[in-house]
Amino acid sequence: MANIYVFGHKNPDNDSICSAAAYTWYLNQDTQEGECYVSTRLGAVPPETAWLFEQFGATEELPAPLPEFGADDPAPAVILVDHNEYSQSADGIEDMDIREVVDHHRIGGIVTAQPISFVNLPYGSTATVIAEHFMESEIPMPTWVAGILLGALLTDTVILKSPTTTEVDREICEVLSEALELDPIEFGMTLFKQRSAATPFQAAAVLTNDLKEYKSNGKVIGIVQYENVDLDDVNEHRENIFASMKQIATSRGYDVFAFMATDIMREGTELFVVGETAFAETAFEVDFSTGSCWMPGVLSRKKQVAAAFMGV
Numbered sequence: 001m002a003n004i005y006v007f008g009h010k011n012p013d014n015d016s017i018c019s020a021a022a023y024t025w026y027l028n029q030d031t032q033e034g035e036c037y038v039s040t041r042l043g044a045v046p047p048e049t050a051w052l053f054e055q056f057g058a059t060e061e062l063p064a065p066l067p068e069f070g071a072d073d074p075a076p077a078v079i080l081v082d083h084n085e086y087s088q089s090a091d092g093i094e095d096m097d098i099r100e101v102v103d104h105h106r107i108g109g110i111v112t113a114q115p116i117s118f119v120n121l122p123y124g125s126t127a128t129v130i131a132e133h134f135m136e137s138e139i140p141m142p143t144w145v146a147g148i149l150l151g152a153l154l155t156d157t158v159i160l161k162s163p164t165t166t167e168v169d170r171e172i173c174e175v176l177s178e179a180l181e182l183d184p185i186e187f188g189m190t191l192f193k194q195r196s197a198a199t200p201f202q203a204a205a206v207l208t209n210d211l212k213e214y215k216s217n218g219k220v221i222g223i224v225q226y227e228n229v230d231l232d233d234v235n236e237h238r239e240n241i242f243a244s245m246k247q248i249a250t251s252r253g254y255d256v257f258a259f260m261a262t263d264i265m266r267e268g269t270e271l272f273v274v275g276e277t278a279f280a281e282t283a284f285e286v287d288f289s290t291g292s293c294w295m296p297g298v299l300s301r302k303k304q305v306a307a308a309f310m311g312v
């Protein structure tokens, strides 16, 4: 029996794994003689994904790592979901037999020998594209498939808050959550919390990951952003955060160091500032005497925080 391997991108996120599993199940409902679709992955299972499959009693459906193929093996047949670029795909993808693509990203230049089905739609998640496949077909969706598709839609669209969210994502979200009798917002937040539960909050790591430097009016300003669905872990580690911020500001020579703790659900940012707080007070016209200030509606580092500093 010939295997056709279905997988998402390297360093898979929740959408990549869930889309591979759900689409594999769909394809196996109507296979050609002698074909078997196998869901696989190109990296570790994220904690929220493991939780999601367990939640719907589908742990056995979790994709397995893509097998290694020897140089003498025939080129494996593959289906790409949630990506369509060589650089994000399996090692040796250039020599594999790509049969199909289901995605929601920019087109990134793959080449095939034969015509293939290539479905790429500008939706918020690949899960949305796959849910639409089901709805257009006569194939009923098992509960676990509905569960993982809803989960993937919610993580990829950051609970429908991401600017990539479309009307179709909202409709599919409604249909799936009604079928599952779940509140999508509550379910999405529980899902996001699995991620933070599995990785303990480490101030030094959070404060240096994706830290950017700006210059304004002779001052060097460091700005770092951390996004979550609630700020419990930030509030718990306040003391630690200030101590780490002071250390980082000194070692990197920042006049001002700003830490944006962004709450996606409340749509705002707790802005922490160390160094020349007077400079930040001029920039934002708020009081930083406690070290931080809640700024409703502030979500963008570049457009809102860096821009305000540049305006001083």
Ligand SMILES: [Mn+2]
Pocket: 015, 016, 082, 104, 124, 125, 126, 156
């Ligand atoms: Mn995706």
